[in-house]
Amino acid sequence: ASSERVGSSKVNDISPIDLVALRLTKSPHHHCTKKKMKRARTVVAILLLRYNVLTRVRASFVTIPTSASSKVNPIISAPFSNPVTTTTSFFSSNYNGADDDSTTSNCPFSKSFPKYRIDLSSKSKEEKALLERKKSILPTSLSTMLKIPSSVFSDFQKGMDQNKFQRQYPNELTEWRDNQDGIYAFASLWKSAHTLLSFSGESETSVVLAYPDCRTSVLQRWIDIFQWMQQQQQSNENIPTVEATVLENGHTIRLSRKKEYYDNDDAADDDPPVFSTESQENTNIDPAVIEKRMQAWVKRVLVEMRICPFTKSVSKSGQGLADLGVPVGKIAYHASAASPQQICHLMADTWMAIANMIEAGPSGKEGISSILMAAPKFDEDFDLWSGPIFAMLEAGVVAAGAEGAVGVVCFHPKYATPDGTSFPGFGHMHSVPRLQQWLTENAPSQDLSTEEVAAGGAWQRRTPHATINVLRADQLEAAEGRRQSGIMYSENICRLVGNPDGLGSEKLAEHLQKERNIN
Numbered sequence: 001a002s003s004e005r006v007g008s009s010k011v012n013d014i015s016p017i018d019l020v021a022l023r024l025t026k027s028p029h030h031h032c033t034k035k036k037m038k039r040a041r042t043v044v045a046i047l048l049l050r051y052n053v054l055t056r057v058r059a060s061f062v063t064i065p066t067s068a069s070s071k072v073n074p075i076i077s078a079p080f081s082n083p084v085t086t087t088t089s090f091f092s093s094n095y096n097g098a099d100d101d102s103t104t105s106n107c108p109f110s111k112s113f114p115k116y117r118i119d120l121s122s123k124s125k126e127e128k129a130l131l132e133r134k135k136s137i138l139p140t141s142l143s144t145m146l147k148i149p150s151s152v153f154s155d156f157q158k159g160m161d162q163n164k165f166q167r168q169y170p171n172e173l174t175e176w177r178d179n180q181d182g183i184y185a186f187a188s189l190w191k192s193a194h195t196l197l198s199f200s201g202e203s204e205t206s207v208v209l210a211y212p213d214c215r216t217s218v219l220q221r222w223i224d225i226f227q228w229m230q231q232q233q234q235s236n237e238n239i240p241t242v243e244a245t246v247l248e249n250g251h252t253i254r255l256s257r258k259k260e261y262y263d264n265d266d267a268a269d270d271d272p273p274v275f276s277t278e279s280q281e282n283t284n285i286d287p288a289v290i291e292k293r294m295q296a297w298v299k300r301v302l303v304e305m306r307i308c309p310f311t312k313s314v315s316k317s318g319q320g321l322a323d324l325g326v327p328v329g330k331i332a333y334h335a336s337a338a339s340p341q342q343i344c345h346l347m348a349d350t351w352m353a354i355a356n357m358i359e360a361g362p363s364g365k366e367g368i369s370s371i372l373m374a375a376p377k378f379d380e381d382f383d384l385w386s387g388p389i390f391a392m393l394e395a396g397v398v399a400a401g402a403e404g405a406v407g408v409v410c411f412h413p414k415y416a417t418p419d420g421t422s423f424p425g426f427g428h429m430h431s432v433p434r435l436q437q438w439l440t441e442n443a444p445s446q447d448l449s450t451e452e453v454a455a456g457g458a459w460q461r462r463t464p465h466a467t468i469n470v471l472r473a474d475q476l477e478a479a480e481g482r483r484q485s486g487i488m489y490s491e492n493i494c495r496l497v498g499n500p501d502g503l504g505s506e507k508l509a510e511h512l513q514k515e516r517n518i519n
Helices: 016-025 034-061 126-133 140-146 150-168 183-198 216-232 265-269 278-284 287-304 343-360 382-399 432-442 450-458 473-482 485-497 505-516
Strands: 173-176 205-210 242-246 252-257 329-335 368-374 406-411 467-472
Touching: 150 173, 150 205, 183 205, 183 216, 183 242, 183 252, 183 343, 216 242, 216 343, 216 382, 287 329, 287 368, 287 505, 329 343, 343 368, 343 382, 343 406, 343 467, 382 406, 406 473, 432 450, 432 485, 450 485, 467 473, 485 505
Parallel strands: 173 205, 329 368
Antiparallel strands: 205 252, 242 252, 368 467, 406 467
């Protein structure tokens, strides 16, 4: 309205934004001053902007379940939208990680990524279970009267709970795991599941695990991911299954390994499959050799070619971010002996490494800045690695409530840049169209083809072995704020495949193969 008071206009003529603004002022429309209205409009505009941004971001990677009876909260669903009812097992030998039409071109350096969805349970019932668990054995007033620290009663209550837990399951193997939540709970759960799956023999085995300090939602969401993994391997009858259930108190979980079955009489006559223990599996790889190969790649690509401006040596990373509060820490090299039939083993190795990194802290003599977890047995299957494996990792970060602690990044000897036709999930290289746009803006003299640009993106992620790079979230945030992404990626592409000074794909392939052959 042109007058001092908004009330000179009829209510029917007021826009929806003004109506919301009027509600914020808590004033009748004919008593609302222009100054009040202006402030309220500003607040509404900011709220609408934030809503639109969040809606677009979520819409790019979250699909709301179509079933009205679904209990999944779409806001906390992991960023993958392929239904878990897919009939293709990602453990199958003929799995190619995508539908037949997922690859839109014959470019060896780019691909369309299929989408995967792992639905995670909501937290709706967690608070009630938490309150029941924390009921004190003695009144608070008694604690105050006796002048005894509340921690004493807390420890006493925990001891009582532990004794009750052990008496409740007298005929089952039990473990009491206090002081574990989030990342630590995930690490020990994957480790226990891997141990059960590694057990050789046909007998049924179970273990009951108590997590008195863990949120119920963390346990349930781990089960969501674990069950999704097992649903994908249903076609492989020779892989045993483990049932996971959260028990009635909300902080106890039972893992039960089921007896193995065979499809035909011939299979029944054979010896039952033996799933090797972790120590036996490790005889197939030499962690020291794997570390040498990865260090050679870090030195050549990240340090000497300056592909990562915050890595200046093969042993430490995080340089150049001290003024932003990010200390320099060591790079932790790990090697997993897991195979594509042992996804549980890979998850156990990865989450144990993450837990060790969090425990070590970011600085000091033992401080860890980042993790490079190499898994050589996945080198020939980029579709499995970039699809289901990273779907489980990303869902795990969300499920463990670790978004503010860590982020995961995908590397592989056959890495392909997203072609821009689908969202690959987090942890991947920017799409080819985005890289082309940046190159046009920052290096207009470079006349590179689409395939060359895709190669420039892919070679930044091609490592000697399939690798999970785990970074601290604060380091990622600081790096994003410090670097100019468009300029950095344009310079990287020019160094790798640019004209006339880039090395080119042929030479880069030779260097990578040389690193893969290090013994």
